[in-house]
Amino acid sequence: MALTGIEIFKLLPKTNCKKCGFPTCLAFAMKVAQGQVDIEQCPEISEEIKAKLKEASTPPIRGFFFGSSSTKIKIGEELVLFRHEKKFFNPTVLAFEIKDTDSNIDLLIDEVLNSSIERVGQTLKIDAIFLKNQSGKVDIFLQALDKILDKAPDLPLIFGTLKPDVAVAAVEKTKDIRPILSEANSENINEMAEIAKKYNIPLVVRDKGIEKVMALLETARSKGIQDLIIDTKPETAKEILINNTLIRRAALKKGMKVLGYPIITFANRDDDFYETIIASLAVLKYSSIVVLSSIPKWKNLVLFTLRQNIYSDPQVPMQVKQGIYKVGEPDGNSPLMITTNFALTYFLVKGEIENSKIPTWLAIMDCDGLSVLTAWAAGKFSASKIAEFIKESGIEERLNHRELIIPGYVAMLKAAIEDKLQGWKVIVGTKEASGIPAFLKNYMKSKALV
Amino acid sequence: MNFSIPKETYAGIIPEIVFGKGKKAYFGGQSALPFHFFEGHFPHKPLIAFEIQDQIPEDYPEELAKTYSSVWDDTLRWARFCESLGAQAIALRLTSTHPDSRDSKPEEAADKVKKLLSEIDLPLIILGSNHTEKDADVLPIVADASRGYNCIIGKAQEGNYKTVVASAMAGGHFLIAMSDLDVNLAKQLNILITQMGFPREKIIIDPMCSALGYGFEYTYSVMERIRIAGILQGDSMLCLPMVADVGFYVWKTKETQASESDIPEWGSLHERALMWEAVTACSFLLSGADLLIMRHPEAVKIVNRFMNDLFS
Ligand code: B12
Ligand code: SF4
Numbered sequence: 001m002a003l004t005g006i007e008i009f010k011l012l013p014k015t016n017c018k019k020c021g022f023p024t025c026l027a028f029a030m031k032v033a034q035g036q037v038d039i040e041q042c043p044e045i046s047e048e049i050k051a052k053l054k055e056a057s058t059p060p061i062r063g064f065f066f067g068s069s070s071t072k073i074k075i076g077e078e079l080v081l082f083r084h085e086k087k088f089f090n091p092t093v094l095a096f097e098i099k100d101t102d103s104n105i106d107l108l109i110d111e112v113l114n115s116s117i118e119r120v121g122q123t124l125k126i127d128a129i130f131l132k133n134q135s136g137k138v139d140i141f142l143q144a145l146d147k148i149l150d151k152a153p154d155l156p157l158i159f160g161t162l163k164p165d166v167a168v169a170a171v172e173k174t175k176d177i178r179p180i181l182s183e184a185n186s187e188n189i190n191e192m193a194e195i196a197k198k199y200n201i202p203l204v205v206r207d208k209g210i211e212k213v214m215a216l217l218e219t220a221r222s223k224g225i226q227d228l229i230i231d232t233k234p235e236t237a238k239e240i241l242i243n244n245t246l247i248r249r250a251a252l253k254k255g256m257k258v259l260g261y262p263i264i265t266f267a268n269r270d271d272d273f274y275e276t277i278i279a280s281l282a283v284l285k286y287s288s289i290v291v292l293s294s295i296p297k298w299k300n301l302v303l304f305t306l307r308q309n310i311y312s313d314p315q316v317p318m319q320v321k322q323g324i325y326k327v328g329e330p331d332g333n334s335p336l337m338i339t340t341n342f343a344l345t346y347f348l349v350k351g352e353i354e355n356s357k358i359p360t361w362l363a364i365m366d367c368d369g370l371s372v373l374t375a376w377a378a379g380k381f382s383a384s385k386i387a388e389f390i391k392e393s394g395i396e397e398r399l400n401h402r403e404l405i406i407p408g409y410v411a412m413l414k415a416a417i418e419d420k421l422q423g424w425k426v427i428v429g430t431k432e433a434s435g436i437p438a439f440l441k442n443y444m445k446s447k448a449l450v
Numbered sequence: 451m452n453f454s455i456p457k458e459t460y461a462g463i464i465p466e467i468v469f470g471k472g473k474k475a476y477f478g479g480q481s482a483l484p485f486h487f488f489e490g491h492f493p494h495k496p497l498i499a500f501e502i503q504d505q506i507p508e509d510y511p512e513e514l515a516k517t518y519s520s521v522w523d524d525t526l527r528w529a530r531f532c533e534s535l536g537a538q539a540i541a542l543r544l545t546s547t548h549p550d551s552r553d554s555k556p557e558e559a560a561d562k563v564k565k566l567l568s569e570i571d572l573p574l575i576i577l578g579s580n581h582t583e584k585d586a587d588v589l590p591i592v593a594d595a596s597r598g599y600n601c602i603i604g605k606a607q608e609g610n611y612k613t614v615v616a617s618a619m620a621g622g623h624f625l626i627a628m629s630d631l632d633v634n635l636a637k638q639l640n641i642l643i644t645q646m647g648f649p650r651e652k653i654i655i656d657p658m659c660s661a662l663g664y665g666f667e668y669t670y671s672v673m674e675r676i677r678i679a680g681i682l683q684g685d686s687m688l689c690l691p692m693v694a695d696v697g698f699y700v701w702k703t704k705e706t707q708a709s710e711s712d713i714p715e716w717g718s719l720h721e722r723a724l725m726w727e728a729v730t731a732c733s734f735l736l737s738g739a740d741l742l743i744m745r746h747p748e749a750v751k752i753v754n755r756f757m758n759d760l761f762s
Contacts, residue, residue, distance in 0.1 A: 082671070082674050082675075082678070083667070083670075083671055083674075084671040084674065084675055117715050117716075119663075210453045211452065211453045214453055236759050236760075236762045237756060237759035237760045237762075238485065238487065238759065238760050238761070238762050241485055241736070241760065242485075242486070242487065242488055245486065246453075246455060246456065246488070249456050250453075250456050253456055254456050272721070273721070273724075273725060273728070273748075273752050274752065274755060274756075276725055276728075276729065277728065277729065277732050277752060277755075277756050280729045280732060280733060281732070281736065281756075284670075284733055284736055285736065296717055296718065296721070297714075297715060297716060297717025297718070298716065298717035298718050298719075298721040298722035298725065299717070299721070299725070300717070301705065301715075301716050301717065301722060302662070302722065302725050302726065302729050305662055305663040305705075306662060306666075306729060306733070308663075309662065309663065309666045309667040309670075310667060310670070312667055314667070314671055344663075344664070348704075371665070377630075432702070432704075433704075434704050434707070434708075
C-alpha cells in the first residue's frame with residue numbers, strides 16, 4: 001500500500017540538506033508521495049530504507065502484460081474488492097482452449113478471429129488462445145502452434161503444458177509475443193521457473209488450495225520470477241468464490257505479497273450453459289483470465305456484456321458528445337429524433353435507426369450521461385432544455401420541416417415542448433428502441449401521403 | 451505454507467424470512483457477505499419464485515411464449531404448471547390492473563388471489579403493476595383477501611408506501627420496499643416504513659433490478675453497498691434481505707428477442723435469451739439477492755445448479 005508523505009518523511013534523515021533539490025525533507029517527502037519525484041533523488045538514505053519504500057510503493061497486486069507489442073493485454077494491478085470503492089481496472093481476459101490434438105484447429109482459430117462484437121462503441125472479442133498440450137508431444141504441439149502463428153501471428157497465447165521440453169520449443173518460436181506459460185506444479189516447478197526466467201514470460205503456478213499454491217509461489221519468487229499467475233484448482237463454484245475472494249482480500253487488506261498476483265480460472269464444464277455461469281462467476285469475482293472450452297456467439301455476447309458492465313467506471317457513465325449526428329446521409333426532409341448522451345442509449349438508438357435504413361438526424365443532448373428516464377427524472381431532459389438545445393443547435397436551417405421525434409418514455413413532454421418551440425410539432429416515438437425501424441417506416445409513409 | 455484466513459468481523463445478521471401457510475418457503479438468516487461460508491452461517495439457500503401474471507402477458511417474447519402459452523390464459527393453471535416444474539414459490543404480478551393495460555378492478559385481482567391461495571399450496575408473492583397510484587388502490591384489497599396466508603406483498607415505493615405498508619400490516623404479510631438504485635433512498639424508505647410500526651424483520655429490500663447490459667452494473671453495486679452497510683457496518687435499516695426482480699427486466703431486452711437471422715453476430719436466440727436471465731440472476735446472487743423472481747424454467751434450473759454448487 002502506498003505511503004503518505006508523513007510516513008515517508010519519518011524514514012528520511014530529516015537534515016534538510018537540500019541535496020535532493022528541495023528545501024526540506026518534508027517537501028521532498030510530499031513530492032515522493034504524489035509520485036512526482038523518485039526516492040533515489042535523496043542521496044542520504046540507506047539502501048535498506050530505499051528497499052522498504054520501494055516495497056511500499058509497489059501495487060498490492062502485480063500487474064503485467066502479455067502478447068505482442070501491438071496486441072498486448074495488461075492483467076492484474078487491481079486495487080479494490082468491490083467496484084464501487086473505485087473501479088475494476090484491467091478486464092478479465094477471455095481465452096479459448098484449443099487442444100493440439102484437435103482435428104479442426106484452423107476452424108477453431110477462425111472462431112476466435114471472428115469473435116468480435118460491437119457493443120456501446122467498444123469492440124469486444126475473445127482475447128487469447130490457450131493451447132493445450134493434450135498429446136504430450138513436442139512435434140504435435142508445434143504443428144498446432146504453427147497453424148495459429150500462421151493465421152494470427154501476434155494473437156496473445158497461453159501454453160498449457162506440463163513438459164519443460166514442450167514449453168521451451170514453443171516459447172522459442174514466440175519470443176515476440178510474450179506468451180504465458182501454464183503451468184508449474186509441485187513436480188515441474190524448478191524446470192518451468194527456469195524457462196519463465198530465461199525467456200522473461202509470465203508463469204501460471206498451480207496446486208490444490210491456497211496454502212499449497214503459496215508454497216509454489218514462494219519458490220518461484222525466490223528464483224526471481226515476478227510475473228506469476230495463481231491457479232488454486234477450484235472444482236466447485238464455492239471454491240472459486242472463496243479462494244478468489246481470500247486471495248484478493250489477503251493481497252489488498254493484509255498486504256500479503258505472495259498472493260498479490262492475478263488469478264486464472266478454468267471454466268471448462270460439461271455443458272455450455274453451466275460453463276457460462278462459472279465464467280461469469282470468475283469475471284465478477286476477481287479472475288484475470290478465464291479459459292473457455294467453447295465460444296459460441298451467444299455465450300460470447302453474454303460474457304462480453306458482463307465484463308463490459310462490471311469493468312465500467314462507477315463514477316462516470318459512458319457518454320457521447322452533445323450534437324446533431326447524421327445517421328446515414330439525411331437531407332432537409334429526413335426525420336429528426338432526439339435523445340440523451342448516455343452512451344448505451346445513443347448506441348441503441350443509432351443502431352436501430354441504421355436498421356431502419358432511413359437516413360435520420362439524431363440530436364444528442366448533454367444530460368451528464370444519463371438514460372432518457374433517469375435524465376428526465378433528474379430534470380436534465382426537460383421541455384425547456386430540449387427546446388433551447390434544438391434552437392441553438394442550428395438544425396432548423398438544415399430542415400425543410402419542423403417535426404421532432406421524442407422517445408416514447410417521455411411522451412408527457414410533448415405539449416410542453418410544442419409550447420416552448422414555436423412552430424414545431426412534436427411526434428412521440430416508440431418506447432423501446434427496437435420499435436424504431438417500424439416506426440420510422442410508418443412515419444415516412446405518412447409524410448409521403450400528406 | 452500456513453495461510454491464516456483473513457476474516458471480517460460482522461455487525462449484523464440478515465433476518466430470516468419464512469412465508470406461506472401450508473407449504474413454507476425460506477430465505478435470509480445469514481451472517482456474512484454472500485456465500486462467505488468461511489466466516490458466517492448460511493441457514494438457507496436463496497429462493498427462486500416463478501413469476502405468473504393475472505392475464506395473458508402483453509409482452510412475453512417468443513422464448514417465453516413457447517413455454518407458457520398453453521397455460522397463461524388461466525392463472526391457476528399457470529401456477530400449477532410452475533408447481534409441476536418444481537417451483538418453491540409463486541410470484542403473481544397483477545399486470546391487468548395497470549391503467550395502460552385493462553385497468554381491472556382491485557376486487558377482480560382479489561378474487562384471483564383468493565382462488566389461487568385456496569387451490570395452490572405454494573407460498574405466494576403478490577405484486578402490483580408497478581403503477582404507484584393504482585397499486586395503492588389494489589394492494590390493500592388484495593392484502594386483505596390474502597389475510598392469514600402469510601404472503602409477501604409489494605411493492606411499496608416512496609409515492610405509495612403509507613397505504614401499502616398499512617395494508618401489509620393489516621394482512622399480516624411481509625413487504626417488498628422498492629427505491630431507485632440508491633443506498634440512501636433505500637434506507638430512508640425503510641425508516642419511514644418502520645416509523646409506521648411495521649416490523650423491520652418483515653421488510654425485503656428491492657434496490658431496483660435491471661438486466662445485463664441495461665443498467666446491470668448499477669444494481670450490482672447498489673446491492674453490494676446495501677449488504678456491506680447492513681451486515682458489515684451494522685446499519686439495521688439496510689441489514690435486510692434483498693429481492694431481484696430479474697425476469698421483468700431481462701425479458702424486455704432485445705437480446706432475449708432478436709432472432710439469429712436478424713443479428714447473426716449474436717448467435718442462437720434460445721441459448722442467448724435464457725442465459726441472459728440466468729447470468730443476470732446468478733450475478734445478483736453474488737451481489738446479495740436472497741430472493742429471485744424469474745420467468746424461464748430452464749434459466750431457473752441453471753441458477754439452481756449454481757446455488758447447489760455454491761452450497762456444496
Ligand atoms: C441505471 C439507472 C440509474 C443510474 C443512472 C444510469 C444512467 N447513466 O442513466 C442512476 C443510479 C445514477 C440512476 C439515478 C436516478 N434514477 Co434511475 N434508473 C436506472 C435504470 C435501472 C436503468 C436506466 C437505463 O440505463 N436504461 C437503459 C437506457 C438505454 O434506456 P433509455 O435511455 O430509456 O433508452 C431506451 C428507450 O428510451 C429508447 N429510446 C431512447 N432514446 C430514444 C429516442 C427516440 C426518438 C425513441 C423513439 C426511442 C428512444 O431506446 C432505448 C432502448 O430501448 C432505470 C430503471 C430501468 N430498469 O429501466 C431507472 C430509472 C430510469 N431511474 C429513475 C429515477 C427516478 C432515478 C432518480 C431520480 C432516483 C433518485 N430519486 O435519485 C435518479 C436521477 C439521477 C440523478 N439525480 O442524477 C426512474 C425514472 C422514473 C420515472 N418514470 O420518472 C427509473 C425508470 C426507475 C423507476 N422508478 O422505475 N438511475
Ligand atoms: S536530500 Fe534527503 S536528507 Fe537532504 S533534504 Fe533532501 S530528503 Fe532531506
